[in-house]
Amino acid sequence: MSVEIQVPTVLRPHTGGERVVHVEGDTVSAAIASLESRFPGLRTELLNDDGQVRQFVNIYVNDEDIRYLNRLDTKLADGDRMAILPAVAGGQYRVTDNLEGQAGVR
Amino acid sequence: MIKLSRDQFDTIVAHARSGFPNEICGILAGRDGQVEIVHQARNVARTPRTRFSMDPQDILGITDAIDEAGMDLLGFYHSHTHTQAYPSPTDVSDWPAHWYPDALCLICSLMEEDRPQLRAFHIDAAGEIEEADVEIA
Ligand SMILES: [Zn+2]
Numbered sequence: 001m002s003v004e005i006q007v008p009t010v011l012r013p014h015t016g017g018e019r020v021v022h023v024e025g026d027t028v029s030a031a032i033a034s035l036e037s038r039f040p041g042l043r044t045e046l047l048n049d050d051g052q053v054r055q056f057v058n059i060y061v062n063d064e065d066i067r068y069l070n071r072l073d074t075k076l077a078d079g080d081r082m083a084i085l086p087a088v089a090g091g092q093y094r095v096t097d098n099l100e101g102q103a104g105v106r
Numbered sequence: 107m108i109k110l111s112r113d114q115f116d117t118i119v120a121h122a123r124s125g126f127p128n129e130i131c132g133i134l135a136g137r138d139g140q141v142e143i144v145h146q147a148r149n150v151a152r153t154p155r156t157r158f159s160m161d162p163q164d165i166l167g168i169t170d171a172i173d174e175a176g177m178d179l180l181g182f183y184h185s186h187t188h189t190q191a192y193p194s195p196t197d198v199s200d201w202p203a204h205w206y207p208d209a210l211c212l213i214c215s216l217m218e219e220d221r222p223q224l225r226a227f228h229i230d231a232a233g234e235i236e237e238a239d240v241e242i243a
Pocket of ligand 1: 091184185197213
């Protein structure tokens with residue numbers, strides 16, 4: 001079971017500059033473990049101490065965000081593509097404000 | 107300090123206006139603080155009027171292009187349609203200082219319709235905000 005993993009520029013120092021690496025694993029979690037065994041230190045860039053995906057990390061399997069699949073338990077099949085991507089986000093109001101309905105008025 | 111041409115400034119403002127009432131976002135690439143390319147990205151936030159979330163595949167494609175061109179990622183820009191050009195609490199809490207410690211957070215405000223504003227900030231991992239000069243020439 002071999003999956004292709006796309007590595008973003010910010011993490012390539014961990015992979016010796018490789019943009020794409022191939023690892024074994026039948027779930028996202030297993031693929032990350034196998035990445036860690038090849039590139040020690042990479043796991044803590046992706047997961048926090050509770051073993052959850054970090055806030056600034058997005059993981060996609062075949063272009064689907066794993067948050068909308070089965071998260072770290074998302075199954076991988078031979079030839080699947082997994083992408084690790086940095087998250088860049090923000091917003092003009094506080095997270096708790098709900099101004100979505102009014103924001104078009106000006 | 108970040109330097110842009112008048113055309114690049116106009117490009118960012120036009121991008122912000124074209125996305126209205128939604129927030130828009132993009133990446134500025136260049137060398138030595140001088141912007142050379144304005145890369146527009148898609149905002150894939152579920153509530154794009156008040157939030158932005160840069161399309162991750164756009165980030166991958168654009169950062170690869172910046173690398174291949176031998177440029178630096180100088181900053182990320184986004185628009186504020188109804189608030190001033192200053193980082194919101196959400197901007198600060200979501201800011202990816204961990205990945206991009208040197209990148210500036212640029213905000214284009216459309217709050218005053220006839221006077222769009224562009225300001226730049228350095229935000230560190232602790233959430234400290236420091237304004238940087240924006241030179242348009
Ligand atoms: Zn903002």
